[in-house]
Amino acid sequence: MAILLSQLLEQDPTDTLWIADENSKTLLQQGFHFGGDLLTNRWDIAQLAQGKATKVLFSDFRLDQLEPHYRRIIFPVSKEKAVVHHVINRAPGIMREHGELIITGRKNSGIKTYASKAAKYFGDAKEMRKDGQDYLGIIPLPRGGASGATLDDRDYPELRQPEKLNGLYSKPGLFGWNKVDVGSVLLAQQLAGHLPESGAHVVDLGCGYGYLCAQLAELGRYEFTATDNNAAALLACEKNFQTLKLQGRVMPSDAGAELAEQSADFVICNPPFHQGFQVEGDLTERFLRNGARVLKSGGQALYVVNEFIPLAKKAEPFFAQTELLAKENGFCVYRCSK
Numbered sequence: 001m002a003i004l005l006s007q008l009l010e011q012d013p014t015d016t017l018w019i020a021d022e023n024s025k026t027l028l029q030q031g032f033h034f035g036g037d038l039l040t041n042r043w044d045i046a047q048l049a050q051g052k053a054t055k056v057l058f059s060d061f062r063l064d065q066l067e068p069h070y071r072r073i074i075f076p077v078s079k080e081k082a083v084v085h086h087v088i089n090r091a092p093g094i095m096r097e098h099g100e101l102i103i104t105g106r107k108n109s110g111i112k113t114y115a116s117k118a119a120k121y122f123g124d125a126k127e128m129r130k131d132g133q134d135y136l137g138i139i140p141l142p143r144g145g146a147s148g149a150t151l152d153d154r155d156y157p158e159l160r161q162p163e164k165l166n167g168l169y170s171k172p173g174l175f176g177w178n179k180v181d182v183g184s185v186l187l188a189q190q191l192a193g194h195l196p197e198s199g200a201h202v203v204d205l206g207c208g209y210g211y212l213c214a215q216l217a218e219l220g221r222y223e224f225t226a227t228d229n230n231a232a233a234l235l236a237c238e239k240n241f242q243t244l245k246l247q248g249r250v251m252p253s254d255a256g257a258e259l260a261e262q263s264a265d266f267v268i269c270n271p272p273f274h275q276g277f278q279v280e281g282d283l284t285e286r287f288l289r290n291g292a293r294v295l296k297s298g299g300q301a302l303y304v305v306n307e308f309i310p311l312a313k314k315a316e317p318f319f320a321q322t323e324l325l326a327k328e329n330g331f332c333v334y335r336c337s338k
Contacts, residue, residue, distance in 0.1 A: 002027045004134045008074050008102060009034050015071035017094070018053070019061070019087060020045050021078045023105075028052060037070075039063070041083075041173065041231040043252035058252070060157070060173055060231040063090035071096050077105040077114055082172035084110075086156035088118045092146040104136045111135045121148040159239050169239040170209040173232030175272065180211060183331040184270050187304040188215040190325050190333050191268075194302060195220055200265035202248075203227070203294055205256045205287050209236035210246075212268045217246050224248030225264070227256055255283070256290035267291045267301035273309060285314050292318035292338060301336045 005027055009018055013035035018024070020040040028048045038053035039061070040046050046058040059065065061083065073091050077084050084103075091101045101118060105111035112128065115137025119126035123142040128135065159169045162178040170177045188211070196202065198221050204213050207226035216222060224246055226237050231252070238250045253259065255271075271287035284305060291301045301319070305311045307327060311334050315322045319336040326333040 002030065004131045004136065005074070005076060005104060006032055008104070008136070009036070012072060014054070015069075015096075017066070017070045017073045019073065019075040020049065021076060021083070023076045023078075037066075039066075043229045043231075044254040046252075047254060058231060060235055061086055061090075062157075063087065063094050066094045068094045069096060070094055071099045072102060073099070074102045074104070077103050077109050077111055079109075080173065081110070082154045082156050084114055085117075085151035085153035086172075088114070088121060089150045089153055092122065092141055095141050097141070097143060099141045101139045101141070102136060103139070104134060106133055107135065111137060115139065117151055121151060122146045123148065159236060165209070165211075167243075168209055168211065168214060168236075169243065170236045171232055174208060174228075174230050174236065177209070177232070177236075181208075181270060182329050183304040183306070184208075184211050186326055186328055186331050187268065187270060187302055187333050188212060190302060190335075191216055191219060194300065194325075194335060196222065196266035196300075199223065201225065201263065202266045202268065203256065203259065203264040203291075205253075205267060205269040205291060206271055207237050207250070208233050208270075210240040210250075212270065213237075213246060213248075214240060214244055216268065217244060222247070222266075225259065226250045227253035227259065229254055255286040256294055257286075259290070259294045261293050262296045264294045265296055265299050267295055267299070269301065270304045273306065284309055284311065288315050288318050288336070291336070295338055297338055299338060302333060303336060304331055304333045306330060307332050 016036040018038045020038050034053045037055040038049050039057040049056045118139045122139050127138040154172045156172050159171050164179050202222045202224050204226045207228045213224050271284050307330050312322045315336050321337045323335045
């Protein structure tokens with residue numbers, strides 16, 4: 001997809017908005033420079049794009065905050081349907097007359113269905129092209145703007161309190177947004193037996209909507225730093241910190257890379273092992289490396305991972321000792337110490 005995407009972005013870049021989701025990362029890693037604006041909900045992509053795009057915007061796909069002047073919007077479709085529907089719904093509002101939305105993806109991404117839905121919403125016109133294993137849909141915006149019914153995006157921008165979250169706020173756009181992750185539950189069950197001292201600085205790497213911080217806060221008084229790569233997760237976690245009156249801060253971070261060395265007494269982490277449609281093998285190692293880097297001497301870190309991830313072996317270069325605390329429902333919780 002990188003070749004097709006680069007070809008599209010090189011055409012008329014100054015009037016183009018590149019909506020760069022997780023599947024755009026490879027192109028930026030290859031050193032691609034873009035002469036237009038780039039919008040992403042991922043902190044790692046926003047940092048990677050600095051100096052490689054005219055303007056870099058980091059937000060939870062807040063297209064409504066942009067001026068309506070783009071002739072082209074290029075969007076490699078996301079993994080989550082609500083995100084794709086949200087972008088399609090908001091795209092006409094920032095496009096000039098006779099602009100076009102170009103969506104790309106492979107067959108398993110649902111690209112053909114999304115192109116058909118976008119065409120029906122915009123005004124029924126579309127052009128589909130195939131380039132190897134990649135597809136692209138070109139949907140022109142007719143004079144007068146979109147005339148069809150908007151797509152169901154689950155009220156994407158709105159924070160809400162899903163029933164299964166017991167009062168916590170969440171929203172579409174973050175992994176497992178309307179449920180409590182089984183692995184996080186297993187980790188939370190181990191907290192009571194491994195509590196840090198009162199007032200300790202706790203770092204949550206990959207905080208999501210803040211479930212682990214909320215659970216730990218019920219067991220003691222701590223100062224939290226919650227980090228995540230995803231803008232939607234940061235919005236939800238910030239709301240939960242405010243609602244629960246948790247002490248600390250919520251901040252964007254790429255697996256904790258921005259945090260100060262030896263600044264944490266205790267680390268909690270449920271690291272992802274996938275990015276978009278792809279499994280990224282080094283994600284666990286990055287969370288281990290940064291967890292060890294920010295942890296003070298004598299501190300401990302609790303990690304939960306899928307049981308097929310050999311965390312004990314991966315932790316050896318970073319921690320002095322790793323102990324399996326629990327194994328259940330396909331997940332393992334480990335305690336790592338320096």
